[in-house]
Amino acid sequence: MSRIDESKDFIPVRIAVLTVSDTRTAADDKSGDTLVQRITDAGHILATRAILRDDRPQLAEQLRIWTQDPDIDVIISTGGTGLTGRDVTVEAHRDVYEKEIEAFGTVFTMVSMQKIGTSAVQSRATGGVANGTYLFALPGSPGACKDAWDEILVWQLDYRHRPCNFVEIMPRLDEHKRRK
Template sequence: MSDAPTQLPAPGGKLIDGPLIPVRIAVLTVSDTRDEESDTSGAILAGRITDAGHACAARAIVPDDVEAIRAQVKAWTAGGEVDAVITTGGTGLTGRDVTPEALEPLFDKRIEGFSVIFHHVSYQTIGLSTLQSRATAGLIDGVFVFCLPGSNGAVRDGWDKVIRWQLDSRHKPCNMVELMPRLKEV
């Protein structure tokens, strides 16, 4: 099985001709056990981000700890150097899975539809096991934050079938790039 991104038409819309507006995206892996070498889900995300023409502006690994997760995401959202953050890991049901608890209280606005759509595409891949994910998304300080499960399959589904298209300025009838403060006038 290849880790190459699937080239599919834009779901629920179309891609218009024109240049892509690159988005600066940070990747955060939430795990007590991963390091730079074993962080396969973070590597998949970073590769797909750059393959899509965006910038992987930052990458970090933090333990399953509410304060560590918040500190890293707040540093990125307050710093003005990223337009979006994608986290991987910590969205399950075990005691150490605390990514939603860490980040949802920081959301200025919650993106309710993200979880619905993520579960829809995840169901097509893993069936009812998608119930064990608490994938979520929202805005913090004007920065889009997407929280994905830590499995490689969930990262592929989340990026390839959902996030990729909403961070592509050519996706119509609308996309999230149009809402990013730094990119509104581009």
């Protein structure tokens, strides 16, 4: 089972939060607020935050820009992961991914099943890597953001987490680009 190795130092990572919505504003972005609070409470750094409309090319472009920013290690988006015609966040993420973290969606579904039962099948949460940056697309509800953070990301973004975590392999995510 997972555990925190207290003999290791915590390493904060720089996280960007992107809310995807045609209607939310900074004043009523509860899901974004939920993520920001959890990120900072865990000791990580909020690198930047934005709200964009459900527009696949615009979302993919913002993700690409952020994956090329050396001051951003992780991007977490919230919203646009459902099944309706306007839900294009997953497609935008996949336009950017070099590698998909397929088990992220599976584990998120397992966590969601405990909370909302079979309604979990309607989520298309996803994770991936591009340009040495982790990207995660979460549903737009504060509850889903809490579940993803509290049950998955808080652990995988903690260098002390054992038996393994995302932070310890971060320096090697783009090693294929350095090889000759």
